[in-house]
Amino acid sequence: MSSAAPPVTSSPPAWAQLPLLGVDFSSAPSRRKPVIVARGTRAGAAVRLDGLDAHETLAGFGDWLAATPAWLGGFDLPFGLPRELVLQLGWPAEWAALMDHYAGLTREQIRAHFSAFCDARPVGGKFAHRACDGPAGSSPSMKWVNPPVAFMLHAGVPLLxxxxxxxxxxxPQPQAAQRIALEAYPGLLARELLGNRSYKADDKARQTPERLIARKDLVDALEQGRTRLALRLRLSHAQRDALVADASGDRLDAVLCLLQAAWAQQQAGLGLPAGVDPLEGWITSAVLAG
Incomplete structure (x- = not known):
């Protein structure tokens, strides 16, 4: 009598045990407004915050990324441009070539190109959008003010x-990826928990008690795992106090990106939906509209 065949088991993907990062990015970091990196580790459905780092220059942040041997990170900056915009401008329609072209432009040139594009379009439809903007509720990646995400792409993608x-x-996926970057957007997760309540402001005059309460509520919800990501944030008392006390919300935004990276770490194909536009990219954990 033959014995039953052993069950077929699949090994976890290579990224399943990578250390996690969440990055609140700035295209012009400074001592007042640095790039904030949240470092963490996932164990099952729990994500422990291991530390928060601040980088005051782009060069310093880039050096740190290159020197850190292994990570899976969620980065709060766009990784691609709207296909409609790229085709209209006659720029390369392949991502690597497009990024080479884009990196070769100055910010003034980018502003001039994008402003001319918008000026030729009707009111209410000035900007071109990526497919992920609607599901994520994100700003168009060609926007150069409030927030200047076009410049964040210009500064950040070359570092990655x-x-x-x-x-x-x-x-293309390399043989053994040890540094993996995902586009994250903290507003996507924050809105799930707070709705339209604001929890941050760079302007001191707008750093109100209501925003402080919103940060407390947001941190409580993350610790309790009350999101569709089904992850619980693990914090020390000092870390919790620091996240709530940061009225700019930068540290909390980095942690929100960390949780989005942790969610992707558990997913097949890192959670990217089928049919992602290879020129535009996708914001991790955004749900593709049916």
Whole structure:
């Protein structure tokens, strides 16, 4: 009598045990407004915040990314431009070539190109959008003011490429990816828990008690795992106090990106939906509209 065949088991993906990062990015970091990195570790449905780091220069942040040997990170900056915009401008329609072209432009040139594009369009439809903007509720990646995400792309993607990071959906998967960068958007997760309540402001005059209460509520909800990501944030008392006390919300935004990266770490294909536009990319954990 033959014995039953052993069950077929699949090994976890290579990224399943990578250390996690969440990055609140700035295209012009400074001592007052640095790039904030939340470092963490996932164990099942629990995500422990291991530390928060601040980088006051782009060069310093880029050096740190390249020197850190292994990570899976959620980065709060766009990784691609709207296909409609790219085709209209006659720019390269392949992502790597487009990023090479884009990195070669000055910010003034980018502003001039995008402003001319918008000026030729009707009121209410000035900007071109990526497919992920609607599901994520994000600003168009061509926007150069309030917030200047076009300049964040211009400053940030070259640092990721220089660090040898793999950007899933936009470039071929390497044999053994040890640095993996995902586009994250903290507003997506914050709105799920707070609705339209504001929890942050850079302007001191707008750093109100209501926003302080909103940060407390947001941190409580993350610790209790009350999101569709089904992850619980693990904090020390000092870390909780620091997140609530940061009226700019930068540290909390980095943690929100950390949780989005932790969610992707558990997913097949890092949670990217089928049919992602390889020029535009996708915001992790955004749900593709049916």
């Amino acid at each position: 490429r220089a660090a040898g990071a793999w950007l899933p959906g936009l470039m």
